[in-house]
Amino acid sequence: MKKGIAASKGYAIGNVVIKSDDEIKISDTKVEDVAAEKQRLEVAIEKTRDQLNKIKEKAEIELGADKAAVFESHIMLLDDPEFTGAIETKVTSESLNAEKSVADVVEMYMGIFAFIEDEYMKERAADVKDVGNRILANLLGKAYGVSGDLAENTIIVAHDLTPSDTAQLDKNKVIAFLTNIGGRTSHSAIMARTLEIPAIVGLNDITSTVKDGDLVIVDGSEGSVIVNPDEATISLYKEKKAKYDEEKEELKKLIDVKTTTKAGKRVEVCGNIGKAADVEAVLANGGDGVGLFRTEFLYMDRDSLPTEEEQFEAYKYVTENMGERPVVIRTLDIGGDKKLPYLPLPDEMNPFLGFRAIRLCLGKKDIFKVQLRALLRASAFGNLKIMFPMISSLSEFLAAKEILKECMEELTAEGKAFNANLDTGIMVEIPAAAVYADELAKHVDFFSIGTNDLIQYTLAADRMNENVSYLYDPMHPAVLRLIKMTIDAAHKEGKWCGMCGEMAGDERAIPTLVEFGLDEFSMSASSILTAKKYIMNN
Ligand code: PEP
Ligand code: MG
Numbered sequence: 001m002k003k004g005i006a007a008s009k010g011y012a013i014g015n016v017v018i019k020s021d022d023e024i025k026i027s028d029t030k031v032e033d034v035a036a037e038k039q040r041l042e043v044a045i046e047k048t049r050d051q052l053n054k055i056k057e058k059a060e061i062e063l064g065a066d067k068a069a070v071f072e073s074h075i076m077l078l079d080d081p082e083f084t085g086a087i088e089t090k091v092t093s094e095s096l097n098a099e100k101s102v103a104d105v106v107e108m109y110m111g112i113f114a115f116i117e118d119e120y121m122k123e124r125a126a127d128v129k130d131v132g133n134r135i136l137a138n139l140l141g142k143a144y145g146v147s148g149d150l151a152e153n154t155i156i157v158a159h160d161l162t163p164s165d166t167a168q169l170d171k172n173k174v175i176a177f178l179t180n181i182g183g184r185t186s187h188s189a190i191m192a193r194t195l196e197i198p199a200i201v202g203l204n205d206i207t208s209t210v211k212d213g214d215l216v217i218v219d220g221s222e223g224s225v226i227v228n229p230d231e232a233t234i235s236l237y238k239e240k241k242a243k244y245d246e247e248k249e250e251l252k253k254l255i256d257v258k259t260t261t262k263a264g265k266r267v268e269v270c271g272n273i274g275k276a277a278d279v280e281a282v283l284a285n286g287g288d289g290v291g292l293f294r295t296e297f298l299y300m301d302r303d304s305l306p307t308e309e310e311q312f313e314a315y316k317y318v319t320e321n322m323g324e325r326p327v328v329i330r331t332l333d334i335g336g337d338k339k340l341p342y343l344p345l346p347d348e349m350n351p352f353l354g355f356r357a358i359r360l361c362l363g364k365k366d367i368f369k370v371q372l373r374a375l376l377r378a379s380a381f382g383n384l385k386i387m388f389p390m391i392s393s394l395s396e397f398l399a400a401k402e403i404l405k406e407c408m409e410e411l412t413a414e415g416k417a418f419n420a421n422l423d424t425g426i427m428v429e430i431p432a433a434a435v436y437a438d439e440l441a442k443h444v445d446f447f448s449i450g451t452n453d454l455i456q457y458t459l460a461a462d463r464m465n466e467n468v469s470y471l472y473d474p475m476h477p478a479v480l481r482l483i484k485m486t487i488d489a490a491h492k493e494g495k496w497c498g499m500c501g502e503m504a505g506d507e508r509a510i511p512t513l514v515e516f517g518l519d520e521f522s523m524s525a526s527s528i529l530t531a532k533k534y535i536m537n538n
Contacts, residue, residue: 004178004203006223007189009526011241012176012198013234014153016214018207019165026099026136037091041098044138049078051134051144059167063191064277066314070127071167077131083109087135099139106132130162150174155216159207166191176218178206178225193526200225251529255286259532261514269532270326270522272500276314279321281525286532289326290318291448291522292387292500295371296334303342305367308374315378326383328448328498328522330427331371331400333357333389337464352453352462357390362399372407376418385423387448392430394440400424427500429453434482437489447490448522451501455479474503475512484516491517498522505531514538 031037056071077083083105090101106129113125137144150170156177158165166188169177175197182188182201192199198220210216210227217226217237221244226233259269270291271282275298282290298306298314306314319327334340335356348354361368375386388400401424411418428434429450437447451474456463458479461471473479483499490497498520503509505523507530513521514535521531 002203002206002209002225002227004200004206004223004225005182005189006220007182007201008192008195008197008199008220010176010196010198010220011237011244012153012155012218012220013237013241014155014175014216014218015151016157016210016212016216017150017154018210018212019156019158019161026103026140027097028100029097030095031091031097032095034092034095037095037098038088040139041088041091041101041135044098044135045078045084047138048131048134049075051138052078052131055167063167063195064275064280065317066275066277067191068167074127074131077127083128083131099136102132102135102139126160126162155218157206157210161188161191166195169195169197171195171197176200176220178203178216178218180204180207196526251533254529254532254536255284257286257532257536259288259535261535261538263514265514265517267514267518267535268326268498268520269528269535270328270498270520271525271528272522273318273525276317278525279318282528283321285525285528287325287525287528288520289328289383290322291326291328291498291504291520293318293327293329294333295330296332296338299332299334299340300338305342305370308370308377311371311374312377315375315384316381319378319382319384322382324383326385328385328387328425328446328500329375329378330387330389331358331368331375332361335360352456358388358396358400359390362396362403365403368400368403369407372404373411376404376407376411376422377416379419379422380417384419385425385446387425387427387446389427389450390430390453391426391428391440392432393436394443397426397440397443428486429457429501431458431482434486437486438492441489441493441495444495446495447486447497448520449483449486449497449499449501451479451483451499451503454482454501455503458482474506474509480512480516483513483518487516487518490519496520507534510534511538 052071052075056068059068059071086105087101090096090104091098109128110125134144150173152173154174156174159180160182161177161179177192177199179188179201180203189199189201198218200218200220200223203225206225215228217229217233258266260266268288270289271287272292273279273282273290274294279290298311315329335354336352345355355363375384378384388397391397408418408420423445425444425446425448426433426440427450428437428447431454433440434454452463455472455474459471459476461468463472487497496519499513499518500522504521505527510531521535523531
């Protein structure tokens with residue numbers, strides 16, 4: 001049995017197809033007819049463009065516009081003078097064959113990226129390699145990626161899967177995938193969860209431990225792979241899979257069910273989203289609304305700030321798609337562990353206690369106003385609520401509201417529509433806000449408890465540090481007291497209180513949260529149905 005990182009839940013039993021073309025062999029030759037070679041390169045680039053356009057269209061339909069956007073950046077690379085321009089220069093000025101020219105430029109970029117720790121830059125490196133390999137395959141007249149003729153029950157095994165690979169996967173044939181590298185938040189892992197097929201990443205050497213045609217069992221819940229299992233193991237996993245599928249099917253009955261606790265209190269079970277297209281999963285899993293839209297993802301994976309128009313489109317898309325259901329959109333929460341490559345900020349000794357979230361927005365009013373204007377304009381299209389992160393004092397909330405008012409006045413002067421009565425609330429994720437919740441509750445329309453941060457700040461245990469993870473306990477009495485205080489304070493003022501940290505979907509915590517009278521639970525879409533079941537049983 002091999003263990004890796006469980007990237008997407010579920011079970012699969014099928015036959016291995018190892019993704020070829022990971023390493024395309026090329027020759028290094030000088031050419032005599034430089035013009036003809038340049039022409040060959042241009043043809044291959046145009047073919048690549050056609051293929052990427054088709055993949056992008058398919059991804060838009062199957063994965064949503066946001067996830068398809070990565071292919072737009074691939075297509076843009078084809079027009080980038082620093083990339084295809086550099087390749088062409090190699091052909092023309094060094095008389096190098098097109099294949100070697102592509103390989104050299106890709107290698108040069110890999111060399112630069114290798115020294116950069118930044119996750120964002122690493123993804124960009126993967127994009128350059130992916131596009132480079134596709135041009136190479138087209139120069140050599142070879143198929144690229146995993147789009148070949150596959151049999152049913154195929155399990156793709158690869159060193160890594162690129163976004164274009166995952167977008168091309170035919171769900172009717174491919175029932176799981178396994179990769180040597182990657183983590184839970186790598187592109188391929190996210191795509192697997194969106195496609196709802198089991199996947200295990202970070203298996204180190206799976207491409208050399210299995211061969212084409214091997215029968216494997218993929219346990220996406222545990223992150224384990226069993227190669228060429230015996231009959232008894234196969235039957236055991238067939239049973240597990242049947243049970244898992246049955247439970248999943250059974251849970252679907254709850255999609256349209258309104259969630260009511262045993263005591264008869266109606267609660268909302270909502271979804272957390274990071275990209276506009278994620279609303280589809282929230283709806284498919286019967287979410288009562290969006291409890292947290294982490295808008296910082298709109299600011300990532302790009303090289304400049306998103307414009308008001310771009311943001312407006314994303315917020316409008318979510319709000320319109322949710323109809324009358326509430327959509328809580330959190331303003332930019334950057335800083336801490338989330339950085340923007342194009343927004344340089346000074347290094348900090350303690351980034352989690354530093355210039356992040358609302359602190360940064362109040363300090364960079366121009367950036368903040370662009371987002372607030374986009375949010376206000378989108379509020380004309382549904383039940384949009386604005387939530388400010390990392391609030392530690394009343395003055396921060398009032399300052400944010402003041403800027404919001406300024407934006408409202410501007411929009412009114414410009415004759416642009418918005419909902420002047422939209423709700424504004426705060427995340428309670430700093431202990432001070434929980435302790436001071438009785439006062440804050442008088443001013444806000446709602447609270448949403450951000451336990452991911454609240455726990456780390458209360459227990460002084462970094463949420464990203466494995467060595468202190470034993471201290472990071474959602475059920476610590478001090479954490480529970482703060483949660484109870486916050487809920488009580490909201491109710492005393494006739495306001496509602498939700499929770500959008502991971503704890504809201506935690507089976508161990510749900511009974512206590514129900515007892516405390518939490519009004520709204522918000523979590524990743526795939527946890528909604530299980531949480532509904534637990535809430536109804538408590
Ligand atoms: C939280 O802190 O609980 C939260 C939901 O926000 P994030 O995980 O984005 O910090
Ligand atoms: Mg937080």
